[in-house]
Amino acid sequence: MDLSAEVRDGALIVRVLEDRIDAASAIGFKDRMREVIADPSPVVVLDLSRVSFLDSSGLGAVVAVMKLVAPRRLELAALSPTVAKVFRLTRMDSVFTIHADSP
Amino acid sequence: MTTETRLTIPGTAFDVHEALRGLTEGALSALAEAERTTAQIVLAEVLNNIVEHAYAGQGGRIDLTLSTGADGLRCVVTDCGVPMPSGRLPKGRSPRPGDLPQGGFGWFLIRSLARDLRYSREDGRNELSFRLPS
Structure with missing residues (x-):
């Protein structure tokens, strides 16, 4: 899984x-995120603007990453319509701070 | 007018990933966005359940037929894996968001979005059919 990370x-x-x-x-x-979040920043923003699709396994992985990041915060940004629909239907949009646009 | 698409997919997560990518760019591309989104979600959950549960990671053949019609997209999915537990479809109760669940969303999503869900087991084959309303 290809990710990029920067502190801003x-x-x-x-x-x-x-x-x-x-x-x-x-x-x-999940494995790549585990490496990347070793950085001690108090907030982690996951930019999903390039992700056009996420299924229940992907949703479970994002929740797992939220637990890995805790007690720091994991926030989400730039959900595509399909990704937003999965979060909305499962009501998991209620447990994340979701930003409309890419940081 | 009805158009039909038939596809045979090897029962692995990677092949399902590739098949869904192909369908999104192919047969599903003619659908309106909301309908295409629904189809991607439901097909992913149905196919990945077969890979993980019916075939339990051992692989096998999955046959998929999609027919577009006036009442939406009709889907029939068959596999030769193990039957559904108790011969019935899971209830798909919604996991509680506050519990931070990492799984159990699949059948909830399928039941939220699909209509006319039917499951049968005959001659060692599972057949699941459903309609995604337009």
Whole structure:
């Protein structure tokens, strides 16, 4: 799973550079995130602007990453319509701060 | 007018990933955005359930038929894996967001979005059919 990371204004911004987080890529995503979040920034913003699709395995992986980041905060940004729909239907949009635009 | 798409997919997460990418650019590309989004979500959950549960990671053949019609997209999915537990479809209760669940969303999503869900087991084959309303 290809990710890029940069620290900006005290937040770690992680951009997912692939178009799907699904059953085939969820474990790779979680493993890469585990490495990237070793940076001590108090807030991690996950930029999903390039992700056009996320399934229930991908959603589970994002929740797992939220737990890895805790007690620091994981926030999400730039959800595509399909990704937003999965979060809305499962009501998992209620547990994340979601920014409309890429940081 | 009805158009039909038939596809055989090897039962692995990677092949399902590739098949869904192909369908999104192919047969599903003619649908309106909301309908295409729904189809991607439901098909991903149905196909990945087969890979993980019916075939339990051992692989196998999945056959998918999609027919577009006036009442939406009709889908029939068959596999030769193990039957559904108790021969019935899971209830798909919604996991509680506050519990920070990492799984259990699949059947909830399928049941939220698909209509006319039917499951049968005959001659060692599972058949699941459903309609995604237009």
